[in-house]
Amino acid sequence: MNLQQLRYVVATAEHRTMTDAARSLYIAQPALSRAIRDLERELGMTLFARSGRGVVVTAQGRRVVKLAREALDAVHEIEGLANQTVPTDAELRIASTPSLEPGLAGRLLPAYAAEHPGVRVHIVRCDGRDGVVSAIRDQRADLGLTDLPVPTDLITHPLERQEIVLISPPGLELPNPVPMGRLHGMRLALPARGSMRRRELDAMFGKYAVTPVVVLETDERNGWLNAVRAGQASLLWYRGMAEQAGRAGLVVRSLDPAVRRVIAVVHARRRLPLIAQDFLATAEKGTAA
Missing domain, CATH: 1.10.10.10 (Winged helix-like DNA-binding domain superfamily/Winged helix DNA-binding domain)
Structure with missing residues (x-):
């Protein structure tokens, strides 16, 4: 052999x-x-x-x-190993969902760049978790940043738990936190029917016996925010996007009971390039800190 x-x-x-x-x-x-x-x-x-x-x-x-x-x-x-110097054209490709990209760009990338200035990081923007999984499988990205769960053919490295919040147009009379029962009959913008994220939200609605009024079904995040800005609907999204929503004049409230998702770095079941291994080490070190 x-x-x-x-x-x-x-x-x-x-x-x-x-x-x-x-x-x-x-x-x-x-x-x-x-x-x-x-x-x-x-x-x-x-x-x-x-x-x-x-x-x-x-x-x-x-x-x-x-x-x-x-x-x-x-x-x-x-x-x-014959040449320990990182090539000037070294590139690390990281797939990310739009909702998690601000945290990636604002926290993880600066820490990595400080230790590895010779590596250029390219963010592969993906439309949701399914897009991140596809980018990894198709080898368009070395690593992915997404919420769990993902298919078992990928390896996961959990980083943090992020809260899902209700983002609404101003003027709605709602407490903070919002009891799950108040979602019944609420006008919501939701992911497209059949998508993994939509199935998870539908499971949550079923668990708490609530049926929202679906105003918009799309995986286009700008469409969600536009519907909320126009006063047409509310939106369930990550706390990490609360700053963006606040700048747009929207109101952010927690849910009761709280709902959180695990955010992780994921990759294929194969030996990673050294620059990707270094990024994982930086991310996990930042989480431990």
Whole structure:
């Protein structure tokens, strides 16, 4: 077994066809098939099963692919040790939801930049938690900042618990905190039906036997705020956005009982680049402080 065979295994698992994998590796398809067969014979196991015009990773193959990725990542990291200087074009990509980006930009990034001035951080703006998960899976981002839960194929590093509050137009006669029962019949702007966040809110409404009047259903956050500014509806959002809402002349109230969500840094189950590992260490150090 050698590193070249491991690269072939990973490429075949990612592309799901020998033809596409061979094209990505710039080798002939028969050469790739032969190398895979040789490795399977050496290991005494079947890594890929034929399925139509493509291949499917077997149960044993999934384990081998996972270890192969880890081995290749480790080799890449070892090679990087030859030069400890961070390249001038080093870039860390962090996916974030709009509601959590202000905290990322205002607190985590300055602390990281102070320790790693040579790294450029690019924020991948995503429309909600589902967008962050997709950015990680598609390798458009190294790390993601979102609320939990996320699918189990991602690793999570919880940072803090953030309160969900009610943001309303001025003039509503409501106590602070607002009892959950007062949400019954309240005009609300909500995420799109079927989205993960909407399902969580619907579960909360069901738990407290309340049925709001849905004025707007969208995942566009500007649409939510515009509806509240226009006096058309109220909005359930994170406490971290309260400052923005206050500047817009809106009223922020807590809920009773309080509702909080865990905010975490998430990433794929693979060895992270060193600059991403450093960001995690900075974030967790800031949380501990």
